[in-house]
Amino acid sequence: MSLVSFESFALVFISLIVYYIVPIKHRWLVLLAGSLYFYARSGIVITAVMAATAFIAYYGAILIEKDREKSKKILIFSIVLILAVLVCTKYLFGHLISFAHILIPIGISYYSLSLVGYLADVYWKKDSAEHDFLRWLSFVAFFPKILQGPISSHKVTGRNITGENRFVYENVCYGLQRMIWGLFKKLVIADRLGLWVSTVYGDLEGYGNSGAFLIVTMFASAVQLYMDFSGYTDIALGISEMFGITLEENFERPFFSTSAAGFWGRWHMTLSGWFKDYLFLPLSRTSAVKNASRKMGARFGADARKKTMITICSAVVWLATGIWHGAGVNYMVWGLYWGSIIIFSSIFEKQINGISRILHINTDAPTWKLFRMVRTVSIFAFGRMIATQPSLHEVRHIIRAVIKEFHPEHLSYIKYVYLSGYDFVMLAIGLITVLVISILQERGMKVRECIATWNAIPRWIFYAFSLTVVLLVGVYGSGYDTSSFAYQFF
Template identity: 30%
Template sequence: MAYNTNTYFLYFLPVVFLGYQLVGKKFRWMVLLAASAVFFWLISGRLIAWAALTTVLTWGGGLLIEKLKKSADPKAAGKTAETSGATLSREERKAAKQKQKKKMKRVLTIFLVATGGILFGLKYMQFTLETIHSVMELFGADAAGMQAGTAGAAGVAGTAGATGIAGMLMVPIGISFYTLQAIGYLLDVYWGRFEAERNIGHVALFMIFFPTLMEGPIMRWTDVKDMLFRGDAITFESFEKGSFRILLGLFKRMIIADRLNMAVKMMYRQNAVFTGIMVVVIMITTTIQLYMEFSGTIDICIGTARILNVQLKENFRQPFYAQSAAEFWRRWHISLGTWFKNYIFYPVSTSSLMKKWNKFGRKHCGKYITTVVTSAIALFPVWMLNGLWHGPKWPYIMYGVYYFVILLAEIMLQPLGEAVWSRMHLDAQSGVVRTVRTLRTWIIIFVGEMLFRANSMEQFFTMMKRMVTGPWDGGIIYGNLPNLGMEAADAVVAALGCLIIFWLDKRAEEDPMLYENINEHHFVGRGALYYAMIFAIVIFGSYGVGYQPADLIYAGF
């Protein structure tokens, strides 16, 4: 069962909504927990045990860290001393506090390793062993034993490198999402941002809340804890706002993403026949299809949660309006970028070692060199982990490396760019400069998404080579439509759908509350809009006998 299936809309959601409304307010979170557990079970079966284990580690780890944190408080240490009849000096209290802090850090490390170790063992073990095996072969080592170990790991890790839900048979659905939530929760408790939750059921719902389980957004405890457990009843307003987002998501998926799905698959299966301008078409089509599939699914998730009065953070904010790769990642998969910023980038940037380097660098190397080196050190783990998070596959890893290089280059070349615009007497915020920056960013995005979707690095480099060496005759595009499993009418419908969505993106760029305030418009206009969306989905949506919907790509992560 996935968010784009009849089972989800016709059976699962009605039962959940009805059960949620019928029970008392203080029990509604239990309905959501039960629904989330059933949702998880229907997809991953007994593998829900791994999610349960991660939940127990997160809950127990949070409580233990908080207990140690309180005992490290000087006041608590003083009270303990008074109880025992001893009087601690200032130095003794300080030493006791440092001892408790070290103990707390060790406990945090143990729980982080245990939580992350589950993800590594299930998803990355086979890939790691295969990589070690390849390296040993490269240096001529006897890898027979390693080869046997790799084969054994395959039985544990399943087919984690495969795409789609069906390929992840031995990996619980959403493990990459809820593991990040667990790690973030433990770190926030350690940093004292909130007190650990004592109700394990609350932690469990936070971990596997069904609207966010398969594709996010990645939640933060402080953002959702009140809404998840408050038990507000479904109202006409919440139902209308949530339903509109669901319709918007279905429009993106069924009219655009699912229609382009077959074409994108054919492009990568038969990439040898495409050269020149057709490779550019592959880049653009891949990016649009992924955007419509991912953002459309997120719209369905946000809409489902909104009906239940849980307002999730937006995961996309008009990404194609970005004027740099850095801005693109502040608009694309926002929750993932925010997680890496909060839990990897900032801790590395503000570490004692980096502070020492900044002090030394500014004194001996100058501000520019110091900034570049600091950025490189902080960005490298972010983008290596970003690539790995998507899966045990070299194109994903190189996707992270690609954006690390691009973002570092943007930092290094920023002074040069400003000097060029100044020499040309152009305002950096002028329409011309903004257009050039946007077009440049599009090129970066298109190349990056083709790398992301490529089956191998060899395929990616081959396609890039063919793009440069092949013909650039525009007529080739129309002639290749049959090879992509598309008719001209399909291309026209997809193009018109894109124009509508990009027009809405423009409106949302001007009014960030556009979707949330949909109910403030006149009911006649709203009704006409809803009927038009339903009509478009029914008439132009891709479904029926023999229809294969696009995989929930991020559900495979």
């Protein structure tokens, strides 16, 4: 079951009514029932796998808290078990068994990280173990986030999900607004761009002789992913907000980033945050990394010590990030690609700044900032191309076309991507709308709060109009698969 379907919207609507009718103490049970129904619609077996994995973390955390002496062993054992389920279902079954799709629990990559983070937090005494399994399950299986995140931390949102949430009119309004905004990004923009991207990448024989058009498609693919994934996140956060639950933000206008590292501080923030908290920092405290850094520091100075630590930890984190996205070689290459860029820019930060000074570049100028933003988006778009291709063969094919077959006149191929003039007009309007809103948000404007200050009638007109626009011009219905999200298979 997808989050964008009539069935799931009906589930949200019914759950919302029941949620606020039942006594406040038992409201979390409504969410648990709704979440289990939502998940079970995708398969009973995978629901059992999800519940069993949740139980490992639940019981492991209790044991960690109970027996502090053996807590490290229990932690490692529990994490190994959780990762074993992830590796077996997603990586091994997915490649070895033809009917694996019925065994791969949807959202397993997301909730597995959440569970590992919880165990680590309990071990480090940053969080306390949940002793009520049903409450714990309602956190793990919370349906807006289970398919595609955000990768929630129990210490941040766990008790919010199972807590006593009163009906707040503003929450429902804000949540609805955000949900419509997410649908707008997904149905009006992402799914249109999706048609374009899948047409081109699906026929590299036909489009492979046009480097210019492939470059434009790379950017289209990057924007598609952002609209799709951030659209999903908006829908998930909007639904949660209607229930009075605040999930972690996952995006903060990443295309305004001026550096690769800055980009990952704004893109899929819960994933990069997770890797920072639960892999980068613990790794940097290990004796092996400390020793290596110390040796480099003794030889080349204090700066080298810091850079060695960053290089080792970043390399491991980015390799892990690549593998988390998928088992293919191209995902590992993608991870190394990002890792190299971030490590390089971190190590040579001073030298890069020095070059800017030599060239008398005014780094505060808006044009320089714009250039850096375009550069960052370009890096992202290229990385996205690596990740979306079925193998490195296609990646090589595209790179060769970009270098050797760059024919600007081939930009006219845009006529053949199954989008009509109407679709391009809708795309342009959609993209301009998102751009304007993003600029306003970047300047500190809180758009939803601003709308909330409007008088009732204009506000209600706005709600009805927004929903009408999404339903009128969104891409869905016969021949379109709106239920699929670009990031749900990671």
